[in-house]
Amino acid sequence: MDFTEVSLTALRVLRAVAEQGTFTAAAAELGYTQSAVSRQIASIERLAGAPLLERRRGGVRLTPAGRIVLRRAAVVLDEIDAAARELSGLPARAGTVHLGWFPSAGAVLLPRALTALRRTDPAITVVTREGTTPALVRALRAGRVDLALLASAPPFRPLDAETPALAVRTLTERSLRLAVPAGHPLAHRDFVDVADLRGQRWITAPSAGEDQLMGVWPGLDERPEIAHTARDWLAKLHLVAAGLGITTVPGALAPAAPEGVRILPVRGGPQELRRVLLARAPGPLTEPVARVARALRTAAIELDTAP
Template sequence: MLDVRRLQVLRAVVTSGSVTAAAAHLGYTPSAISQQVAALEKQAGVALLERVGRGVRPTAAGRLLTEHAAAIGRQLAAAEAALADLREGRTGRLAVRYFATAGSTLVAPALARIRADFPGLRVDLRMTDPDDPLPEVARGHADLAIVVRPRDKRHDGVRLVHLLDDAYRVVLPTGHRLAAKRAIDLAELAGERWVGSESPGPCLDTVLEACAAAGFSPDFAVESGDYATAQGFVAAGLGVSMIPLMGLAGRHPGTVVRRVRNPEPVRAVHAAVRDASLGQPAVEGLLAALRAATM
């Protein structure tokens, strides 16, 4: 197999017209250039240069290899430029996973910003509800995911970057006995029928842990697959529900929303990023855009 570096040395000799000029151009000694050409001739099995006065000129084989060396040089330059674009985040692919309520509030404005900064970047964007996207990040199937996790939770190979704390509110029917209060102690909801708004996982765990701290376990009379449906069930008088602020963008007219205290359930929203992806310009740019979207 022909050596690419030696091909470029031959090209320098042919284009400059002499071994001495090629040596000066490449920063080698003339003897080093001659050795490289001799080694290439041995690989090729044919003479590549012939002497003409004080200079040299290529043989037919030398001209052929010089033309190919020029093509290889252009390809290498194109490869280096493409690699630089990829390394700097100007091109490439970024796989992002998110849950539904983070879509419009966090992901959409963040992606609008990063696409302005990295116009050649392709974003593979997928919603994962009700599945937990963190394993996709851990396995390398995604570069970044929006997840709910406790503030101090750690995962091998994955960095959790805190974005915001999303407090839960209690959603009551308009005629409920507690609807006139501005803030409700969580223990006051112990005897209520509940409308479930969360699938099993970190979000539901946040509510259950808060209720346990208040001394009770919720009595779920109805299960709902999303926040809008849960509000409809509440408005129909089927129970009360706990919904995070990010899930209350559209409020049902038949309900009232009140703050909860003692304790206030709060889910911590993070960006989960592979340790190996940290430092990449596109990933760091997306993290900065997500932080900006929380302000």
């Protein structure tokens, strides 16, 4: 076994498969055929002398050996990318932090934290990417992001089954709310009773298996009438403002509601809590990553204590 013969292409393929969760998705991201991805994985596993991926129904996950290889591969690939930038005359990205965030975090929490960070630490560059929570967990494991803002709902299970566990901190925990048009009969109350949700027209997001997004109140005891579907939170809220239906929103999104929308609590059923988590891979923090994490925690505290 001579692992020094492994190619950069194989390392990039391994990272893409680990991040995307399937050979098919990795092939689409890289512009390869699925068979080409399979050949690259077979070659690196042959050189490693051990399986690097565990094939499971619905996708793959890293084996312990795979985690070791990917951790080292991320360093190699980052150094190669840095060398390419330097040779092309582009400035080095010293102090760059890669941050992932789930959709609604980008409405209030993320811009608040980044605005403060620009004042306190202007030398730090934050590169962000939006994604669903499952996709961002894979990106953390693959070393593609340093930090991730993630969403969590009861029963608040671990983010994945990998070991060692990700380092996770709860930034906020708030009740799920309801967004209704200002002219809606429900809008004239201080709260909505869960019984009043029957017979409403809902604005929700398309379902996508594990990446299903919110829209209809959880546990509704009837088949909901879906009036409109939209992935974008702002689009859903503007549809509400136009009087075209109602939708659920995390409590943290209330400050971003446009004119014509009322955000109300719901009572009479189980409390629907939602958490915003800040996650990272286990291990020591670099100073830039620690400073970005601190800015996010501070912004979350400020939002929680705002009137």
